[in-house]
Amino acid sequence: MIRKVLSMNRELLATSILATAGTFVIYIISPGFLLSSPLLLLGLIFSYIGSFYRYVTPVTFLLSLIPLFFIKSTYALIGIAIGILGILIPWVWELIILIGYIIFLLLPNLVTNIGIQPIIFSYAIYSTLAFANIRAITGKGYPAVVKIEGLTTCYAEVNGVFTTINRIVRGKKRVEIRLCPQYFNGTYYVPDTATITAKEGQVKVVKFSATNNLPIDKFPHCFSYFYAKGLPMNASWSIIINNVEYTSKDSNSPIIVPMPNVLEVMWNAKDIIIGNVIFRPLTYSGIAKRGEKIIIEYNSYVAQQQVALASQQQKNLPPLDKWDPNLWIGKELYGYRVVSVIGSGGSGYVLKAEKDNVFYAVKVFSLSQLSRAQLTISASSSFDEMFKESETLKQLSRNPKFVTILGFYIDSNNIKSALKGDVNTYYNYPPAIVMEFMEGGTAKDLLTTSIIYSTYWPLIVKEIIKEIAYALDFLHSKGFVHLDVKPENIFFSRNLGNNPEEIYKNISSSIKLGDLGSAVRIGERFYQATPSYSPPEQIEAIITGKGADPKMDIFALGMTAYVLLTGKNDNPISDNLNKAIDAYMAGNVGEALKLIQNAKQILSSWRPILPQNTPSELTRVIVYSININPLSRPSAKQIVDLLK
Incomplete structure (x- = not known):
């Protein structure tokens, strides 16, 4: 019975009721008309049935209309023509016809004057019913x-x-x-x-x-999606909804909350403590709607009681410009226990650390005076900009061509304290980036082995440059410039093997570009450069405030290829660029820019000498990439195509 009610065609039912009223009038006036056409009455009955069962309506149409065609009368044809309009709004048209029929019956003089016979309305009533059923056949009127x-x-x-x-x-x-x-x-x-x-x-x-x-x-619309921003990649985090705690073991993985029975829920976030660093959400609670993506942003703070305790336990530490990274060995930084020092340079130190029986690389940024070997202006404002981009850089590093960044640990207050001479703060809370550990070492390490004398070496260098070009093409397409491409930042994810042929076979799938923390957006001001690999305009841009350009990376890639092939770091302009840095730091901007112009002149006439067995396509890449004119250098994509 429920289905019958729900399937009722109210429109057809109303038309059938009005047709019944018309039938009653017809019977009173002319009973012989109905007795001579019993199919019309049967059609009316089926129309009622069709109001509840759609598939009966074709029968109703035939019973209501076909008998009228067999009546040899012009009036029947006129009635049929009138009834056709019933296919639009049948019950309204049926009501109009019925009222018209009654008016003509009550006013016989009108019939005489106009010449319309009431019998026409009889035919029109049933033809309207017939066309109402035609309409119902298509589903009109049914719910x-x-x-x-x-x-x-x-x-x-x-x-x-x-x-x-x-x-x-x-x-x-x-x-x-x-x-x-x-x-x-x-x-x-x-x-x-x-x-x-x-x-x-x-x-x-x-x-x-x-x-x-x-x-x-x-069913994406049935869940709420929560994302963490500002946490280390491998940090566990959680939210609370209706007294139920939902947890994700990885800050890159969202927390997905099913919401089948509600449109919105109240959520609450809480502090995340990693080592002695507290990550606090900017917003602790809010409303999440079904299908909505909520980003919970965290800021890091060093627990004040830990700062006080560290101050009480202050060691006899050297100044920043004489810092020894070995002091961190055995110490825990941000939950990672430092095992050894992998390397160091002008921009900082790379430490090997362990957590939960897994090794990681921790890059600690140097806050010391600028060195000739490398320019890094580590002002706190620069670190603030880096932290703002930390989530984006973490996402970019998930590309398989990059060393994955797991977390940024940068506190501007601690950096300011360290720059003022508080070395104890630097010892306990240095600005750092935690990355995956690369077991295969770096391209620079290969330069110290006999592999460079093998006939495979030029082919190995070609693969390295091609894979790094792939990485740069991706990075540039996302709107970023790396700014520090060099052999030390080219890593291998696993041990490559013991002989040249084995290394050549294994190297392509192992190459990754590291130190993505140095990257900035295209056109943005920067303070990062390594003079031995940087083009003159990169040092010039640091001095003049111009923005980063992808062609700076292309030059560095060309110089990297040259150094790897020859084993020589004899860039003819690095001396001028280092002197330009010294002049700039001494406040002599004019002298610095003059030295940069000298470097450009030297570079324009430099023709690097490469080993005779260098692949011709790699030679072209080097020559094109170190062109003094940035516009004449190829794109990373073009380098990939040249080396395929």
């Missing part, structure tokens, strides 16, 4: 119906309104339902579709079935 199977009740959005539905949903013209998995008695029930639409006259069915796994991708 849109959606039936739910597998559950007796569920929560859903019906035509944009969140409500509870019980087995059957109907709408006058259209029913659109957005469905979600439902949770009852410890079991999830999943619908066979996320969205279903039933139009006028349609009956659609949704089936729910029990499951142990939620297909999140199929």
Whole structure:
């Protein structure tokens, strides 16, 4: 009985009732008309049935219209013509005809004057009923119906309104339902579709079935998605919703909260403590709507009691310009125990550290005076900019061509204290980046082995440059410039082997570009350069405040290829660039710019001498890349194409 009511065609039912009234009038005036056409009465009966069962309506159409064609009368044809309009709004047109019929019966003089016979209205009543059934055949007038199977009740959005539905949903013209998995008695029930639409006259069915796994991708609108920003990559974090704690073991992985029965929830975040660093959310609570992505941003703070304790335990430490990174061996930095010092340079120190039996690389930035070997202006404002980009750089480092960055530990207050001479703060809380540990060492390490004398070496260098060009192409396409491409920053993820042929076979899949922390956005001011690998305009840009350009990386890549092939770091302009840095730091900007111009003149006439067995395509890459004119240098993509 429920289905009959829900499937009722009110429009056709109203037309049938009006046709019944018309039949009563016809019977009073001319009983012989109906007795001579019993099929018309049978059609009226079937029209009532068709109001509840759509598939009966073709029979009603035939019973209501065909008998009129067999009546050899012009009036019948006129009535049929009038009834055609009933296909638009049948019950309204049926009412108009019935009223007209009654008026003409009550005013016989009008019939005489106009010449219209009341019998025409009799034919029109049944032809309108016939065309009303034609309309009903297409589904017009019947409700849109959606039936739910597998559950007796569920929560859903019906035509944009969140409500509870019980087995059957109907709408006058259209029913659109957005469905979600439902949770009852410890079991999830999943619908066979996320969205279903039933139009006028349609009956659609949704089936729910029990499951142990939620297909999140199929129902994205049924969940809230929480993302952490500002946490180390491998940091565990959590949120609390309705007294239930949801946890992610990796800050790069979102917390996905199912919301099958509600449109919004209240969430709460909490502090994350890693070692002696507290990561505090900028917002501790809020409202999450279904399908919404919430980003919880964290700022790092060193616990004040830890700062006080560190001050009390202050060691006899050297000044920053004479800093010894071996002091960190055995110490825990940000939850990572330092095992050894891998290397050091003008920009900082690379430490090998361990946590949970896994090794990591920790790059600690130098805050010492500038050296001739490398320029790094580590002002606190520069670190602030780096921290702002930390999440983006972490995401970029997930590309397989880069060393993965796990976390940034940069506190501007500690940096300012260290720059003022507080070496104890630098010892305990240095600005650092934690990265995955590369077991295969660096390209610079290969220069100290006999592999460079092998016939495979030029081919190995070609593979290294090609893979780094791939990495730079990706980085540049994302709007960033690396600014410190050099052999020391080219890493190998695993041990390459013991002989040249084995190394050549293994190297392509192991190459990664490191030190992504030095990268800045294209056009942005920067303070990073290594004079032995940098083009003159890079040092000039630091002095004049010009922005970073991808062609700076291309020059550095060309110089890297030259150094790897020859084993010589005899860049003819590095001396001028180092002197320019010294002049700039001494406040003599004019002298610094003059030295840079001298470097440009020297570079314009330099023709590097390469080994005879250098592949011709690699020779072209080097020559094109170290061109004095940045516009004449190839793009990273063009280098990849040249070396394929």
